[in-house]
Amino acid sequence: MSTHELYTIPADMATWDVEAQGAARFTWEYDDPRDRLLTLYQKGKDKQWDSTTRIDWSLEVDPHDCLGMPDEVIGIHGTRQWDRIAGDRAEVDRLKHHLASWQFSQFLHGEQGAMICSARIVESVPDLDSKFYAATQTMDEARHAETYARFLQEKVGLLYPINPYLKSLLDDTLSDSRWDMPYLGMQVLIEGLALAAFGVLRDMTTKPLPKQILAYVMQDEARHVAFGRLALKDYYAQLTTAEREEREEFVVEGCYLMRDRFRSQEVWSNLGYDVDECVQATVNSPYYKAYQSLLFSRIVPCVKDIGLWGPKVQKAYADMGVLDMAGVDLNALMKADEDTAEQIDAEKAEVARSAVQVEKTIAVGATA
Numbered sequence: 457m458s459t460h461e462l463y464t465i466p467a468d469m470a471t472w473d474v475e476a477q478g479a480a481r482f483t484w485e486y487d488d489p490r491d492r493l494l495t496l497y498q499k500g501k502d503k504q505w506d507s508t509t510r511i512d513w514s515l516e517v518d519p520h521d522c523l524g525m526p527d528e529v530i531g532i533h534g535t536r537q538w539d540r541i542a543g544d545r546a547e548v549d550r551l552k553h554h555l556a557s558w559q560f561s562q563f564l565h566g567e568q569g570a571m572i573c574s575a576r577i578v579e580s581v582p583d584l585d586s587k588f589y590a591a592t593q594t595m596d597e598a599r600h601a602e603t604y605a606r607f608l609q610e611k612v613g614l615l616y617p618i619n620p621y622l623k624s625l626l627d628d629t630l631s632d633s634r635w636d637m638p639y640l641g642m643q644v645l646i647e648g649l650a651l652a653a654f655g656v657l658r659d660m661t662t663k664p665l666p667k668q669i670l671a672y673v674m675q676d677e678a679r680h681v682a683f684g685r686l687a688l689k690d691y692y693a694q695l696t697t698a699e700r701e702e703r704e705e706f707v708v709e710g711c712y713l714m715r716d717r718f719r720s721q722e723v724w725s726n727l728g729y730d731v732d733e734c735v736q737a738t739v740n741s742p743y744y745k746a747y748q749s750l751l752f753s754r755i756v757p758c759v760k761d762i763g764l765w766g767p768k769v770q771k772a773y774a775d776m777g778v779l780d781m782a783g784v785d786l787n788a789l790m791k792a793d794e795d796t797a798e799q800i801d802a803e804k805a806e807v808a809r810s811a812v813q814v815e816k817t818i819a820v821g822a823t824a
């Protein structure tokens with residue numbers, strides 16, 4: 457079946473073409489690798505995994521309750537719109553199905569964007585060590601897109617087209633000729649936000665399949681964000697103030713786009729709800745407020761770390777209420793992401809061992 461049949465809102469059948477700007481660069485210097493980047497590249501090669509074998513696709517998913525989260529986390533919970541549907545379980549189920557589909561569809565489109573941006577980095581970045589690393593990331597992102605696509609097609613059964621805000625930021629990121637822009641737009645902003653969103657869902661979901669998927673994808677994303685930080689920190693330190701300010705403006709604009717991307721507008725309108733009322737309710741919901749500040753927990757410290765910390769950026773973060781996130785320890789978060797994925801592997805191995813033990817005991821019993 458074509459994916460187009462699963463789109464709840466018709467998606468454009470044609471490809472979306474962003475005209476490439478800037479040069480594809482070759483380098484003949486094969487002998488000047490930076491240790492930190494090579495370590496990341498080695499790790500990128502060592503830690504490849506295969507979603508076909510590592511993820512337990514036999515786990516069942518109820519499309520109307522993919523994540524097993526309480527109704528209270530729905531942005532419109534407790535509003536007039538909610539009161540209109542709350543007595544109708546079928547409608548609440550339909551809403552939950554659409555919200556999960558919308559969220560995972562954006563993850564999927566974002567992963568495709570990440571794959572294309574990393575490929576662009578391979579092409580345009582001047583140094584060979586960065587090209588090597590970005591090549592492993594391109595493969596990581598292909599595996600992520602494959603994984604989310606399978607989850608949506610086989611388990612959720614419904615897709616949403618790309619969110620206009622995400623599309624706009626991807627367009628800005630890919631249509632810029634400066635080689636650092638795919639890093640800044642993708643590695644720092646889009647991935648930073650996605651990583652935080654994955655983390656909230658990974659930690660809140662009660663369902664094993666989405667938990668595995670999110671944890672394994674996050675294990676790779678920790679390397680991607682580290683790569684963006686390493687490459688940009690070195691480069692931005694050499695730029696003029698004017699050049700840095702241009703990047704800061706891009707960050708401010710991108711962060712507002714990213715903030716607005718999480719309000720599920722397409723779902724409200726697709727289901728025939730009052731969009732303004734639902735967006736307003738979402739923005740004011742206590743769960744969403746906490747969610748939004750968590751969403752920026754990965755971006756804000758990273759932007760500060762790479763040296764884009766001028767007054768405009770700080771003012772925008774203060775306006776969004778996320779300036780405090782500058783103090784978050786990114787390294788500790790990423791270490792925890794890696795540990796979580798390994799913990800899930802260990803638990804799965806334990807379950808498999810007990811199953812073998814039970815079978816052996818049964819076999820011994822039968823023989824006796």
Ligand SMILES: [Fe+2]
Pocket residue numbers: 567570596597600673677
């Ligand atoms: Fe990814």
Ligand SMILES: [Fe+2]
Pocket residue numbers: 570597647676677680
């Ligand atoms: Fe990534």
